[in-house]
Structure formats: C-alpha cells, structure tokens
Amino acid sequence: MDIPSWLQSSLIYLAAAVLAVPLARLLGLGSIIGYLGAGIAIGPWGLQLVTDPAAILQFAEFGVVLMLFLVGLELEPRRLWALRGPIFGWGSVQLLGSTGLLAGVGLLAGADWRLALVGAFALSMSSTAIGLGVLAERNLAATTAGRSVLSVSLFQDVASIPLLALLPLLALGAAATGGGGEGWGALRALAVVAAILIGGRLLLRPALRWIAGSRTPEIFTAAALLLVVATAALMHSVGLSMALGAFLAGVLLAESEYRRALETDIEPFKGLLLGLFFMAVGMGIDFAVVWAQPLRVAALVAGFLGLKAVVVLAMARALPVPPGERPVFTILLAQGGEFGFVVLQAATQGGVLGSEPAAVLVAAIALSMLTTPLLLVASDRWWAPRVAAAGRSAMAPLADPQAAPVIIAGFGRYGQIVGRLLAANDLAATVLDHSVEQIETVRRFGWKAFYGDATRLDLLRTAGAAQARVFVLAIDDVAQSVQVAQLVREHFPSLTLVARARNVSHYYQLKALGVALIERETLDSALMSARSVLELMGWERHAARNQALRFRAHSIDLMERMAPHFGDEGKLIALAKQGRAQLEAQWAQERAEQRDRQARAGWVADSVRGEVALAPEIGDPADPEQAHQPDRDPQAGAGVDQR
Amino acid sequence: MAQALVLVAHPQLEVSRVTRQLMQRAARLGERVEVRDLYALYPDYWIDVAAERAALAEPRLIVWLQPIHWYGMTPLLRLWLDEVLGFGWAYGPGGRALHGKDLWLVASTGGPQASYHPTGYNRFFFDAFLPPYEQTAALCGLRWLPPLLLHGAHRADEATLAAHEQVFADRLQTHPDWPEMAALTAADGCDVPADARPEAG
Numbered sequence: 001m002d003i004p005s006w007l008q009s010s011l012i013y014l015a016a017a018v019l020a021v022p023l024a025r026l027l028g029l030g031s032i033i034g035y036l037g038a039g040i041a042i043g044p045w046g047l048q049l050v051t052d053p054a055a056i057l058q059f060a061e062f063g064v065v066l067m068l069f070l071v072g073l074e075l076e077p078r079r080l081w082a083l084r085g086p087i088f089g090w091g092s093v094q095l096l097g098s099t100g101l102l103a104g105v106g107l108l109a110g111a112d113w114r115l116a117l118v119g120a121f122a123l124s125m126s127s128t129a130i131g132l133g134v135l136a137e138r139n140l141a142a143t144t145a146g147r148s149v150l151s152v153s154l155f156q157d158v159a160s161i162p163l164l165a166l167l168p169l170l171a172l173g174a175a176a177t178g179g180g181g182e183g184w185g186a187l188r189a190l191a192v193v194a195a196i197l198i199g200g201r202l203l204l205r206p207a208l209r210w211i212a213g214s215r216t217p218e219i220f221t222a223a224a225l226l227l228v229v230a231t232a233a234l235m236h237s238v239g240l241s242m243a244l245g246a247f248l249a250g251v252l253l254a255e256s257e258y259r260r261a262l263e264t265d266i267e268p269f270k271g272l273l274l275g276l277f278f279m280a281v282g283m284g285i286d287f288a289v290v291w292a293q294p295l296r297v298a299a300l301v302a303g304f305l306g307l308k309a310v311v312v313l314a315m316a317r318a319l320p321v322p323p324g325e326r327p328v329f330t331i332l333l334a335q336g337g338e339f340g341f342v343v344l345q346a347a348t349q350g351g352v353l354g355s356e357p358a359a360v361l362v363a364a365i366a367l368s369m370l371t372t373p374l375l376l377v378a379s380d381r382w383w384a385p386r387v388a389a390a391g392r393s394a395m396a397p398l399a400d401p402q403a404a405p406v407i408i409a410g411f412g413r414y415g416q417i418v419g420r421l422l423a424a425n426d427l428a429a430t431v432l433d434h435s436v437e438q439i440e441t442v443r444r445f446g447w448k449a450f451y452g453d454a455t456r457l458d459l460l461r462t463a464g465a466a467q468a469r470v471f472v473l474a475i476d477d478v479a480q481s482v483q484v485a486q487l488v489r490e491h492f493p494s495l496t497l498v499a500r501a502r503n504v505s506h507y508y509q510l511k512a513l514g515v516a517l518i519e520r521e522t523l524d525s526a527l528m529s530a531r532s533v534l535e536l537m538g539w540e541r542h543a544a545r546n547q548a549l550r551f552r553a554h555s556i557d558l559m560e561r562m563a564p565h566f567g568d569e570g571k572l573i574a575l576a577k578q579g580r581a582q583l584e585a586q587w588a589q590e591r592a593e594q595r596d597r598q599a600r601a602g603w604v605a606d607s608v609r610g611e612v613a614l615a616p617e618i619g620d621p622a623d624p625e626q627a628h629q630p631d632r633d634p635q636a637g638a639g640v641d642q643r
Numbered sequence: 644m645a646q647a648l649v650l651v652a653h654p655q656l657e658v659s660r661v662t663r664q665l666m667q668r669a670a671r672l673g674e675r676v677e678v679r680d681l682y683a684l685y686p687d688y689w690i691d692v693a694a695e696r697a698a699l700a701e702p703r704l705i706v707w708l709q710p711i712h713w714y715g716m717t718p719l720l721r722l723w724l725d726e727v728l729g730f731g732w733a734y735g736p737g738g739r740a741l742h743g744k745d746l747w748l749v750a751s752t753g754g755p756q757a758s759y760h761p762t763g764y765n766r767f768f769f770d771a772f773l774p775p776y777e778q779t780a781a782l783c784g785l786r787w788l789p790p791l792l793l794h795g796a797h798r799a800d801e802a803t804l805a806a807h808e809q810v811f812a813d814r815l816q817t818h819p820d821w822p823e824m825a826a827l828t829a830a831d832g833c834d835v836p837a838d839a840r841p842e843a844g
Contacts, residue, residue, distance in 0.1 A: 549689035 009056075012049045016042045017275050030137060032130055033373035035275045039282020040370075050283055057280035057341075061242070062232070063273025064129050064338060066266055068157075068243040069228045071132060071150065072250020073259055074141075080251055083151055090148060090315060091155020094333060097311040098124035102304055118347045119361050121163060123304045127337035127369050128153040128243070129274055134332060134376065145325035148315075149332050157244045160339055164239065167343075167350050189238040196231060196245060200252035208258045221265040228266070281338065285366040289359045300364045301371070308334040327379040335372040336365030398450035402464040404428040408472040409454040409484055411442055414500050414521060415474030419447070429472075430463050454484045457491060465492045473499040473515075478506045485513045507559065508566040527552055554583050645677035647815050648702040652681045652709045652720035661751040661796045662710055664804060665811050669708070676815055677702065681719045688719060690726040696740065699727070704745045704818045705785065710796070711752045714765075714772045724779065733783045735835040742784035742832055745819065747791070748776055749811060755795035769794075784832030789823060 003011075016038035024034030042049040050056065075083075099120045106116030131149045132141075140146040204227070211223045228246050235245030253259060290297050312333045316326045344361055347353040353361075406422060406429040408415045415431070422429050431449040433439050439449045452459045454475065465471065471488050475481040481499070488495055498517045501507035510518050527548045534544035558579040565571040649669045653662040670678045679698060685691070699705065709717050716724075731738045752759070752769070759769040769792065780787040791814065793799060793807050814821065 546689070549687065553689070553691065 009050065012042055013276060013279060016279065021275070029377060030134070030373045031275075032133055032278055033370070035278030036282040036370050036373075039279035040285065041282075042279070043283030043285075045285070045287040054284070056276065057284060060273055060277035060280045061338070062229075063270060063275070063277040065232050065242045065246045066228060066270035067129060067132060067274060069231075069246035069250040070263060070266055070270055072247040072252075073254050073263055075251050076254040077251055083147070083154075086148060086151035087155050087158075090319065091152045091159070093315060094126075094152045094311060095124055095156060095159055097314075098308045101307045101311060105303070105307060114352055115357055118167070118343065118352055119357070122340035122343040122347070122361055123336055123365065124308060125156050125160075125337035125339040125343070125365075126153065126333045127335055127372070128157070129277060129338060130335065130369055130372055131332040131337075133274065134328065134373075138328065140325065140328060143322075143325055144319065145316075145321050145329035148319060148321060148329065152333055154244075154247070156337070156339060157241045157247070160241060160343065163343065164346055167346050167352060189240055192234055192238045192240065193248070196234065196248055197252070200249055204249075204253060205256050205258075208253075208256070212258065212261070220261065224262050224265045225269065277338070281366055281369055284341075284362070285370070286359050286363050289363045290367070293360070297360060297363055297367065300360065301367050304336070304364065305334050305368055305371075327383045328376065331372060331375050331379060334368075335375075336368040338369075340365045398432065398452040398459060398462050401462055402430040402450075403467055404430040404464060405467075405469045406430070406472065407432065407460075407463050407465060407468050407470070408474060409433075410473070410475035410481075410500075411447070411449050412438060412474070412476055414476070415472065416442065416447075418472050418474060418498075430468070432459070432463055455480055455487065457487055460484075460487060460492070465495055468492075468495055471495045471497050473497055473510075475500075476502065478502050478509075481506065482509050482513070485510055485515055489513050489515070504559070505566075508563055511563050512566070523552070523555065551583075554579070645675060645702050647676045647704040647706060647818060648698055649676060649678045649706040649708050649815075650681060650720065650723070651678060652707065652717045652723070654682055654712075654717055654719065656680070656682060659710065661793055661799065661804065661807070662708060664808055665708055665749065668808050668812050669706075669815060672812060672815055681723060685719060688722060690723060692726050692729075695723065695727045696732070699741065699744075702744070704747060704815075705741070706747045706749055706815070708749045711750050711772070715775065728779075728783060730835075734833070736837050738835075739784060739832070743829070744785055745788050746776075746780040746785040747788040747814075747818075748773075749791045751793040751796035753795070753797055755798070759794070781830055782833050782835070784830050786827060786830045788821075788827070 017035060020038035020041065021031045021034035024037060025031060040046050044051055099117075102120035102123055103116045106120055107113060111119070126149075131153055135141045135146045135149060141150075208220075208223065211220055214220075227249060231245040231249040232242035236242050253262060309330050312330045313326070315321075315333075316329055321329050341362060344353065344358045344365075348355055348358045406427060408419050408422075408429050409432045411419065411431045411433040415433075419429055419431060431442075431447065432452045432454050433442075433449055434451070434453045436451060439451050442449045450463070452463065454460060454463075465488065471492070473481055473485055473488075475484060481502075485497060485499060488497055496517070497510075497515045499510050499515050499519070501510060501518050501520050504520070507518055507520055530551075531541075531544045531548045534547060535541055539547070558576065561579070562572050562575045565575065649666070651662065651666045653659050653666075656663055656666075666678060666680065669676050677698065679695075681690075707716075707720060709720055712718075715721070728734065728741075729738070732740050754763075754765055756769075757763055758765045759767060761767070773790070776790075777787050779785075791807075791811060793803075799807070
C-alpha cells in the first residue's frame, strides 16, 4: 500500500526530531544543534530521505515569522519606542560595520566589488531564529545582551527591505530599471505597513473579542494563525519581510487582553516550525561545494566569524554589555543568518552573483549556524569562566580575613535593614553581596560591603564564618540561599543562621536544613497593613494590634505543623483549611461571648463593627486621676478579661 | 511534674542583680521548679494565654519573681494578670482554676528598708503597697504566703545576696512544708456575682 507523501515526510521529520533533539540535549549541545544534525542526517547528503530541502525551507521559514510575532507580543509599543535608539543606532553599527569590514577584506582578496559587497552584506546578517532561541533557552532575553541581540535582529530585518530593493541596481548590465516602478513599489509598501498599523489598532481587538465570544477554542487558535499568515502574506505581496510584518502585528497586540491566549496558542506551532526550519538549514548545506574546496570554505567561515566578532566585541565594550554576557552576545551576532540565504537567492536570481560563489556563501552561512551551538558550548567551558574571572577583577572579591561576629550575606532591601539596626547598636558585621552594582550603591552611602559569592566555601572562611556567631542569610535568590544555608550548616555548625524566606516553600527548605530562625519576608509588613485596615474599619488601635499578633502566632504555629508534610500538597491544603477554620471558629465564639456580655450589660453595639473589643470606659476627663483608671466595680476591680 | 512555677517579670534583666541571680538558681533546681521568664517569652507584650494557663495547671506553688517598680508590679506581670486570670477561669462563676494553690511574691526594692517608713522618702511601710497583691490572690482563691523581700537591692553585698538566694532555693524545695504554714489559713476565694463584670459598670 502506498503511503501518501505528506504522511511519509511527516514521519521522517518528526522521527528525526524526536530522535536527534533529546540525543543532542543529552550530550549538552542544546536543541538547535539537534535539529541541524537531524536535518543533515535525513538530507540529500545523509540518508537521502528528503531530496528537496528548498521547498521545506520555504514552509519552515514560517516558524521564524511566528517567532517574531511572539517577540512582538512581549514588546508593548512603549517599550519598542524606548528601544528605537539601540535598534537604529547599534543595529546600523553592527550591519554597516560588519559589511564594511567584510567587503574591504573581500576586495583585498581580489574579489569582484559586487561579489564583495553583496557577499559581505549576506554574511553580516545574524540568525534571528538561533539568536532568540538561545536567549530564550538560557533565559537571557531580559539582559543587556538579550535586548541588544533583539535590537540588532530587528534592524537587520528592517534594513533588508531597502537592500533587496537595491539589489537589481547592482545587476550586471541591468542599468535600465524602471525608476517609476520602484517609486510605486515603495508607495505600496508604505501603504501596507500603514494599513497593518491602523487596522491592527482599530480592528484587531474587536475582531478577536468577537471570535473569543464564540467560545470555540480551536477557532481562536485558527484566528491567531490566520492573523499571522495574513499579515505575512500582506507584507510578502509588497516585497517586505514577512517576519517584520508578524512582529508589527505582535507589538500591536502586546497591550491587548488576548496577549496570553495568543501566546499559548501560537507557541507550539512556533516551536515545531522553528525545528523544521533548523532541519531545513541542515539539509540545505551543499556538502558537494564544501568537499570540493574544504579549506576555502573553512577559511571563509572562520574569517567572517572572526571579522564580525571584532565589530561585535567593540560594540559590547561601548554599549556596555556586562562582561559575563559578552561571549553569548558575540557568538550570536557573529554567526550568519537565514536572511543571508534570502539575500543570496535574490542576488543570484537578479544576476548579481554567479551560482557557484553563491553556493559557497550559502554553505558558509549554514556551517556558521551549525557551529554556533558548538561555539557556545565551547565558550561556556573555556571563555565564559575566564571572562567572569576578569569581570570580578574589576572588583576584587573579599580577600582579607574578617573577624566580625556577624556576617550578612545579601545586602539588598532586606539585608540593609538588618545591617542598619545592627550598626546603630554598634555591632560590627561583615557584609557580602554578589552584585557589583549593589555594592557600589551601598558604598556610596558609607557602607563597607565586600564583593563576594557566598556560595563559595573559601569566601565564607575569609569572611570569618569559622569565628562569627551569627550568619544573616538575606539573599533573595531562593536556590542560592538554600545552597549557602547548606554550606554553613555543613561546615560551620556552631554558626547560628538567621534566614530570610522568600516564600513558604523556601521556608520549608531552610527548615529541612535545620535553620531555626526564619522569617517570611512579607508576613510582618502584611500584618501591619492588615492592622491599618482593621483600624480604618473601626477597631481600636490596640485591639487591632492584639488581633494581628494573635494571627501571627497562629500562622507560625500552622507553618510548623505543616512542615512535616511539605511536598504533599493535598495534606498541606487540608491542614491550612483546618487551621483557618479553627481560628475562625475560635474568634467567632469570642465575638459571640463579647456580644453576649455587652448585651447583658446593656451595651449599645457599635454601629460600624457590631462589636467592639473592650474599650475601657474613660472617666470624666476633667479628673486626671480618673482618666487613667477605668471606672470599675470595686469588688471586681482586679479582673479584666481583655478578650 | 513541676511543683512550683516561677514567673519572672523583670523588664531590664540585663541590669538586674537580684532577680537574675534568683532566676538562675531556680532554673538549676531541677524538674520540681519550672521557670518562665515572661519578658523573654513575650518580648512583644503578646501573651500566649493558652500556654500560660497550661503552665499553671500542675504546680501547687505560684511564684512572682519581680523587682518592685513604682510600688507595684512590672508592666508585663500586670498584663499577664489581665490576660491570663480571666473571668470565669480564675475568678467569678466557675472560675476556680487556681483555687487551693499558693501565691508567693519574691521581690526586691531599690530603696533601703528605712525608706519604707513614714519618715522616709517612700512615706509608707512596705506592707502598705501589698493589698492589691493580697486581694488578687484572695479573689482567685490563692493562699497568700509571706513575701520574700530584699530591700536596697543595688547596694546589697555578695554575702547578703547569697544568703537571700539560699533562702529562696530552700523555700522552693521544701514547699509546702514551711514552718509558718500551720498559722496560715487556706484562702476561700471571693464570690463574684455574674453581673459584676468590670465592663458592666
């Protein structure tokens, strides 16, 4: 029986991905290289299961489009506007700098000026798909490096528009291009962008609301995909970047209430199509060209990576990108990109380039994309640690042994309050923080704080952990806090830990390590707010205080009772509910008793609360003696039940 | 099971001589004596009533160990009365939780004995400041034992202090077999009518 071709290719792609990606991750290489490897394996130069990679590449490019739509969703117009400087400033520095340098070297190597210029331009593009993929995988999107990579990628997308329009002008002997046609095309492009912007603002949200109102989840998913496809098609029809169009649509919807829903719907499609895209890139590497002149291709890859890295490193210095993020930043922007393929294809079709040099350039770009994940792994091992060490040397870690009786690890919002109270009581404390910025800030306020990573045992020793009596654990990062607690418990058992817990699970983790003095960081401030609310609702200030303190004791007691069941969510919820019910029942009973007593005594219930926590009757204010003493029945003068 | 409960109420234990020394001695007396340092237990003036009442259940002897401040109780001990000795629990209808136990005040004063005299700067004999204590005991059905006092605590020499501490320890250990017990009558408690709640006035 014949298997339909779509079924067969689905089988091949899905099986290759399912096999190769977990294998690559197991080897510590990341998913992107898994997809690329799978592509090479099933492609024309591997098992030859797929013979027409170009067709699938076209389809898979839609993954990049979806990705940029999602990136747009994360960027409200306001934030995009704030990024305009980096996008146009640093984007043009990267693109023009790289193109200029590469073209110059190409000319010196004796290449034709058209080849040098177009080739340099194609090579100076960076892969948005790999770049943003790696940033997401490493959780770096919000860092300086992450934002800069995004800015440069966006600029490359924008810049490719005029470039693709100019390519025909470079064509050999094609001087007679219709100027009027060009103008008309630009006008149409502008009109389409304007239509997307205006239509997006005015129509998208009502349309989505109408679709969401139909309460058919798959139709909403279809609408989300349709939105991206339509925008991409519209942009494509006027020769603009589909990805850029999707990005614009995403930005327009970033402030809408459907942002999260759109994200969840598009995310799986993006992931699969991006994987397909990487596989297509792997399949597209023309190993015939590479085998024919391996040294030349290798030199080309190494050369263009090196030259681009020079430009990017200079940018990293000027921006500045923090030293620790520079390796990733440099590698992601130095690699070639999928847009290079588009440029080279257009140039070949337009007759600017011969097919042979174009194939070499395409292979070089694809190989650079293949080497990017490998370079990242290598840099993690050899480059990043050295850069990190160099970054530290800008502020030397604590080196002189300290002898203060108290050590404070983490000197942010929490540690500073602890430190100030100690200092006011003339208590010496050794202050550690792992953030250079934080230390610079507190030093400006006259604090002597040391740079140092408290998760390092040698540094704890230098800080005097062996002689100190109290270790204040005020680090906000839960994982690091637990790590330090573990170290201290293990190596300095006589040192008493006073810990800050970010939340309940952090509290239990510290508890399990044997830390006795733990404060949940929000408990007391929240109770103070609750007191304010009770006061505003008519409770006497002192009664509000008493209730807050009783609640505090109850809450801590409940935490202790729940501690053995940490991890068993069902049990925890049951205990929490039970504890709340007990407290509510107890207090309700007390209120009833109070009402009862007041009723017997002929009290008029307070109109705001219905019950008042015993305000002692104040005597005639004219009589100062009386003003201090509740006017009570002398017989029972000693006994006051305040509850 | 503890036979004696020593409630310590000194707001500035760090500058105390007498109270601190007696408290430390009581703590060394073993299981017979339970010491509760109220200012350490409730530094925020929030008293765990249930825990306090539980601690009162077993002992036959309740000791208030305090310096005399402003002719009376230190504030947290006074608050302890407010919170723990509730109507219907320690006094009033059904309030018999403490009935039949003994109450012993162990106190020190800064002023010398001579100052507690109509001709001294404290103008009254010390006994004149005790009725609130005695009546508190009576209301709760507690037998009021003769207080153990040390006047002029700041100037007491080591020998005096040591002798004072020894009396304190002996008394704690020998209770209730004290020589003067035969002369003391058990407290009957006072009947408080149900409508005599303080806030009803």
